[in-house]
Amino acid sequence: MRMTALKNVQKVLFFALLLAASGILILSRSGHGNVTLRIGVYAGSYWGTPDSECYQILDNAVQRFEASHPGVTVEYVSGIPTDAYSEWLAGQILKGQEPDLYFVLPEDFSLLVSSGALEKLDKLIAADPGFDPQIYYEPSLHSGVFSGSQYALPYESVPTMMFVNKTLLEENGIAMPDSNWTWDDFYRICQEVTDVEAHRFGVYGYTWLNALYSNGATLFSEDGRTCYLADEKIEASIHFVKSLNRLNGSYTVSARDFDLGKVAFRPFLFSEYRAYQPYPWRVKKYTGFEWDCVCMPAGKDGRNVSELHTILLGLSSRTAHQVLAWEFVKLLSADETVQKELYLHSHGISPVRSVAESKDFQDWLDSEIPGGTDFTPKELGNIMNTAVVAPRFDTYSQAMIMAESAVANELSSEILQKSRLLNAQREINIYLNQH
Secondary structure (H helix, E strand, O other), rough: OOHHHHHHHHHHHHHHHHHHHOOOOOOOOOOOOOOOEEEEOOOOOOOOOOOHHHHHHHHHHHHHHHHOOOEEEEEEEOOHHHHHHHHHHHHHHHOOOOEEEEEHHHHHHHHHOOOOOOOOOHHHHHHOOOOOOEEHHHHHHHHOOOOEEEEEEEEEEEEEEEEEEEEHHHHHHOOOOOOOEEEEHHHHHHHHHOOOOOOEEEEOOHHOOOOOOOOOOOOEOOOOOEEEEHHHHHHHHHHHHHHHHHHHHHOOOOOHHHOOEEEEEEEEEEEHHHHHHHOOOHHHHOOOOOOEOOOEEEOOOOOOOOEEEEEEEEEOOOOOOOOHHHHHHHHHHHHHHHHHHHHHHHEEEOEEEHHHHHHHHHHHHHHHHHOOOOOOOOHHHHHHHOOOOOOOOOOHHHHHHHHHHHHHHHOOOOOOOOOHHHHHHHHHHHHHHHH
């Protein structure tokens, strides 16, 4: 693991004090069976959206599992905030007391695999005739792959979408973009909307990464040994973001500008759409303008795709109850009844294709979204099928910091220089192959 043993011990001690101070309790379901299966889970929503019933899906699944497995008791720790969960889990692993199975946050996956904390699932999948990996959207399933092996199953996925201020577009006589819109369409609308003196702008928060995904580019090789920062598709993506930024002159557009209805577009996770379109959250979050969302605009060499974020479920490599843990992971990840509860108690999209594209989900959208929505389960399915999953490797975080720094320099300079991108690419590749 990246943290030193000393730092890990300090964090474990800190979290132990936090537990004592906050009164976090171990929750155990009814019964005192011969086997206790422990689950690692966080409180609240990973997506940062309102979630007052964060344990409901898990509690329902536990009840079903215990009923079908006499002698088994399932328990979990309640009250661990999402932003403290990674530290808590690391501390449990350090002490050899990690749960038998646990939720895996996207940013923790590669570290947990490389540290040996997650059990490889390939043999369990191959030996289980009742489990079919084809039920999932391929990008969601691939989120749990590391170096060609499956280490975790998907629980909940969220793609990045483009939020659209429909009121601002209508005031300027501009139609809502369709699912086939392009960079050219995006730039034209931003150009038409932008009026710096009137404090009206085209877009906030659209990054070079948003652009490169939709331009058919890949920043790193799958094995994490090669960086393609100077690739022509990535260079075009950076140039496109520079052109959008120039429309704003010297003004830096903020999130508050969007919230006040002064910005036409903003990339957001789809969970934000699901959380804040229904009443009453809609009127609490964004007032004064109508809004909807659409897929990301396609670059010259790409498609209308975006990055996919997936919460995973994995088994501890040291569990003494591997078969039971595997059965429970399957229940949470693959069972249609469990996955359909995501409509009611969470804001993500089920990675199970039959659930995400079901009539039940369409009925939920029709009933919860005021005035209906342009999205259908089939269209969401297309977005999920084509979504991009960032490569998973040990040195990803530091390599991304180096790439972000290099691109920030290019975005702030007057002229984009290929030579600087080549130099940065060379430095990143040296780093990747020395670590």
